[in-house]
Amino acid sequence: MRVSLSHALVTGISIALVSALSTMASADEFPSHDVQYVIPFGPGGESDISARLQQKYFEEITGEQLVVQYMPGGGGAVGWSQLNDKSADGYTIMGSNLPHIILKPMGKDVGFQTDDLNNFFYFHYSPDAILVRNDSPFETLDDLIQAAEEAPGAVTLSGSGTYSANDVANTRFQQLAGVTTTYIPFKGTGAAVTALLGGQVQAEWGYTTVAANHQDKVRMLAVATEERHPLFPDVPTFKELGYDMVGGAYRGMAVPEGTPEETQQRLSDIFQQINENPDFQQEMQDLGFVLMDVPLDEMPDFMAEQRQTYEATARELGLID
Amino acid sequence: MNDATQKRGEIEAACSAHSEYLLPILFIALGSLFIWQSRDMSQLGSIFPVTIAVVTLLAAVLRLGQLVLHRVRDNTERQKGSTSRRVLLVVAMSAWALIMPWVGFLIAGVAGFFTLMMIAQYQPWTARRLLGHLVTGVVLVAGFYGLFAMLLNVPLPVGKWWIG
Amino acid sequence: MDILTYALGALSPLNLGLALVGVAAGIIIGALPGLSATMAVAVLVPVTFGMSPESALIMLGAIYTGAIYGGSYSAILVNTPGTPSAIATTFDGFPMAKRGDGDLAVTLSTLASVTGGLVGVLALLTVAPLLAQVALSFGPVEYFWLAVFGLTLISALSEGSTLKGFMGAGFGLLLSTIGVAVVGGDTRYTFGSQVLLGGIEIVSALIGLYCIPVLIDLVATPEAHLKIEEEQRGIRLREGLGLAWLGKLNLLRSASIGTLVAILPGAGGSIASLVSYSEARRASHEPKTFGKGNPQGVLATEAANNATVGGGFIPTLVLGIPGTPPDAVILGALLVQGFRTGPELFTTNASITYTFVAGLFLATCLLLPLGLLIGRYAFKSIITIPKALLVPTIAFMTVIGTYAIRNSASDVVIMLVLGVVGWGLNRYGFRPSPIVLGLILGPIAEQGFVQGFLMGRASGSLSMTFFGSPISITIIALSVLSVFYPVIKARWAQRRGRVQGDDSHQEASS
Structure with missing residues (x-):
């Protein structure tokens, strides 16, 4: 602690000194001091863990610290609605999550619009997956579908939240497989997996990350990736089984409105470089994440595409007309 | 223990006797507001707050009844201060x-x-x-x-x- | 014994030093209202990345243990529970401090925290895998009933009118529904304001409802905040030990309740300390002195809430399901460091696990000297600081503490509004505890109920879902008992009173 104290004191003082000069610093030197990385959720979640993994490599590349902070509330809405109030110098970035930023503002006022977020890089996603307990009678996805066909609504699946990635995945799956299940929303992935482990639900809408964490107790019936996940070579993808489902919870970063173009590009480059680091790749893969690169110039197309997909599902969910 | 019943049939108010009646009325208003505001919500979203609002309302009504049946005394020892x-x-x-x-x-x-x-x-x-x-x-x-x-x-x- | 080897490994001078610094820093952070154990741990996580895994774990455990204990200072000395699990500490701790026994209360809290902490760690070490299965048998329906049981404690907590207690709890429950609903996704009762979207944060509500009324009454009179005794009595360790020995059954019972309830993810700490408090009161020969500064009340809650440290780690380490928010942060740190939870934590990774447990044990033992030392200093500074400095200092801590929870200036405004409302309600006989209890248990009750409803509809039998499991039936029975216990007890007292002659203490239930 003593080490950290003096260290923090020094960095703190340098923040104070340098922030006064930051407006003068040009984009080539960016970053010349610590960057605040605001996670719009509480600590301990996947957004936090992946940010923590980036921290080390950010420092390696830039020589500056990436300071992780939290602004939880309203499923991310509290943070995102305040992003554009932050200083637009590139020294404040905020975690950005799909489908949250598209689904949240739909049909109601949550203090921000999807377009308000200036995303500069999307770096990974946690692929959707259907999980069951090791001793579950469902051996394959077909078993589950058959059970759902025999008694519509009797198969219960837990998941995290309403109008969330899990909810959307369930709706899409019901549509593609032509079955009806009962989706039971829980507060967070932790509570959803507890219900699965305790046998209160028959299956769970989760992610490969959940399966990676609970490998000894659960297995996956299918994952929503393009190709099989290297950590789970035996688990088929939905695509293989004939259901066109690729997706999950995507994570990236956004900057406040008005951040200079060059700074955004520089940030995008830094995070791309982190994504290219083999150590980082290995660590992310071990946790069950799937890396992807959506840099600044590809962002508009990526967002437009995602928007289209989620709008179709939102219509199905009854979120919009 | 300001509120303990001192003698049977008499309730000592926490503060003035009037306020003892006023507060349950405020709670009734609050309960009604929450019920009224729930009209646009989905069934899943409104069932819990409406139930609670009704229980709160009932508790307030019962309290009013209790006050009417008993005599309410002003609490003369209530805290003073600036x-x-x-x-x-x-x-x-x-x-x-x-x-x-x-x-x-x-x-x-x-x-x-x-x-x-x-x-x-x-x-x-x-x-x-x-x-x-x-x-x-x-x-x-x-x-x-x-x-x-x-x-x-x-x-x-x-x-x-x-x-x- | 392998465990001894690991314990000795934990005792290297460096690790010992880290544990010492961690506990001390934890106590100080925990003692500031608004600065929670979660925050202390989260801030430390990046620092620990540079350390060896053993040192990192020892330090994280130490700061966590210290922070949970430190919360009792603000509860006792300024009537402000730093965490929901310290709510019940205010019931008897603050009255003790008011009458000049703050030093004794702090000593008792230290002794109880050490006892509770040790029981929790012992459970983590010996029966963790077994107890973890208990956590899994609690589904949404069981959580719903548990929340209902927690709410029935209101009848035990509300002095005077039970109806007022119910109204207060109703108010708290209604407040808990504000914001975006987890189940159903509705935006509820925000009245068009974005400030309320994130709902009311529990710790800022705690600060508002407990601390602001103290401030408001503090400026109203020139009298001192706490009564000051003329003679210096030091830390009153002998007296404290005597009381703790008298309450040894109480301590053990509370620590066991704390450990058991803490295993349940999400509900743990606050329910654990409230249950052990009401149990201590029920078992006591003089239940009427509870809430007026009975030392056993402080012993009960502090033993329970420090037992939750060890208890909460049981589901965290065995199942990978964090029991409390700080556990979630520590679990995240473990994952980033490349560890996986589950059975291998007790086999292949046993060295890490046992080092961690040994570290927690060490930190708990360190609480005794450090706690007494820092506690004495905290007590002294609170009684010697002049009012004109005490008021702004406490006010400053409420503002910065509330802000820091979610980095939100609007939370400070919400905290103030709740504080003024809470002061008003308190003046008219509505205590803050039922309100806060409603606020904490509201989401648990609501989510459990709606999830149970969905599950019941899917299975085709709602009544089987809600009344079918033995755990549910047990909790329902306990709730019924808890509601009617005062009535039954009054009957007994009346009967005995008739035999023994006139009993003037009889209190009519209203």
Whole structure:
């Protein structure tokens, strides 16, 4: 602690000194001091863990610290609605999550619009997956579908939240497989997996990350990736089984409105470089994440595409007309 | 235990007897407001708050009934004290919280600290005492600022007025 | 014994030093209202990345243990529970401090925290895998009933009118529904304001409802905040030990309740300390002195809430399901460091696990000397600081503490509004505890109920879902008992009173 104290004191003082000069610093030197990385959720979640993994490599590349902070509330809405109030110098970035930023503002006022977020890089996603307990009678996805066909609504699946990635995945799956299940929303992935482990639900809408964490107790019936996940070579993808489902919870970063173009590009480059680091790749893969690169110039197309997909599902969910 | 029934059939109010009736009425209003506001919600979203609002309403109605059936006595021992200082404290702290995002944490903190110091002081100020308090105040504010902003990485507001 | 080897490994001078610094820093952070154990741990996580895994874990455990204990200072000395699990500490701790026994209360809290902490760690070490299965048998329906049981404690907590207690709890429950609903996704009762979207944060509500009324009454009179005794009595360790020995059954019972309830993710700490408090009161020969500064009340809650440290780690380490928010942060740190939870934590990774447990044990033992030392200092500074400095200092801590929870200036405004409302309600006989209890248990009750409803509809039998499991039936029975216990007890007292002659203490239930 003593080490950290003096260290923090020094960095703190340098923040104070340098922030006064930051407006003068040009984009080539960016970053010349610590960057605040605001996670719009509480600590301990996947957004936090992946940010923590980036921290080390950010420092390696830039020589500056990436300071992780939290602004939880309203499923991310509290943070995102305040992003554009932050200083637009590139020294404040905020975690950005799909489908949250598209689904949240739909049909109601949550203090921000999807377009308000200036995303500069999307770096990974946690692929959707259907999980069951090791001793579950469902051996394959077909078993589950058959059970759902025999008694519509009797198969219960837990998941995290309403109008969330899990909810959307369930709706899409019901549509593609032509079955009806009962989706039971829980507060967070932790509570959803507890219900699965305790046998209160028959299956769970989760992610490969959940399966990676609970490998000894659960297995996956299918994952929503393009190709099989290297950590789970035996688990088929939905695509293989004939259901066109690729997706999950995507994570990236956004900057406040008005951040200079060059700074955004520089940030995008830094995070791309982190994504290219083999150590980082290995660590992310071990946790069950799937890396992807959506840099600044590809962002508009990526967002437009995602928007289209989620709008179709939102219509199905009854979120919009 | 202000509210304990002292003798059978008599209820001692926590404060004045009138307020004892007023509060349940406020709770009835609150319950009704929550029921009324739930009309646009989905069934899953409204079932819990409506149930609770109804229970709260019922408890308030029962309480009113209880009060009507018994005699209510004013509580003469209720706390006394300077109402003006109480109000000043609340006003000062509200102002503190409201200006903080605008002028920044430090200025609001120091201003708030000294205002409350004035409100809480009962003895006359001597130059020595004032100076001592002022210095202690500045040291405390600076210390906490350092702890939170630098050690704990809390992004304290810098003030919208200064960053334009 | 392998465990001894690991314990000795934990005792290297460096690790010992880290534990010492961690506990001390934890106590100080925990003692400041608004600065929670979660925050202390989260801030430390990046620092620990540079350390060896053993040192990192020892330090994290130490700061966590210290922070949970430190919360009792603000509860006792300024009536402000730093965490929901310290709510019940205010019931008897603050009255003790008011009458001049603050030093004794702090000593008792230290002794109880050490006892509770040790029981929790012992459970983690010996029966963790077994107890983890208990956590899994609690589904949404069981959580719903548990929340209902927690709410029935209101009848035990509300002095005077039970109806007022119900109204207060109703108010708290209604407040808990504000914001975006987890189940159903509705935006509820925000009245068009974005400030309320994130709902009311529990710790800022705690600060508002408990601390602001103290401030408001503090400025109203020139009298001192706490009564000051003329003679210096030091830390009153002998007296404290005597009381703790008298309450040894109480301590053990509370620590066991704390450990058991803490295993349940999400509900743990606050329910654990409230249950052990009401149990201590029920078992006591003089239940009427509870809430007026009975030392056994402080012993009960503090033993329970420090037992939750060890208890909460049981589901965290065995199942990978964090029991409390700080556990979630520590679990995240473990994952980033490349550890996986589950059975291998007790086999292949046993060295890490046992080092961690040994570290927690060490930190708990360190609480005794450090706690007494820092506690004495905290008590002294609170009684010697002049009012004109005490008021702004406490006010400053409420503002910065509330802000820091979610980095939100609007939370400070919400905290103030709740504080003023809470002061008003308190004046008219509505205590803050039922309100806060409603606020904490509201989401648990609501989510459990709606999830249970969905599950019941899917299975075709709602009544089987809600009344079918033995755990549910047990909790329902306990709730019924808890509601009617005062009535039954009054009957008994009346009967005995008739035999023994006139009993003037009889209190009519209203």
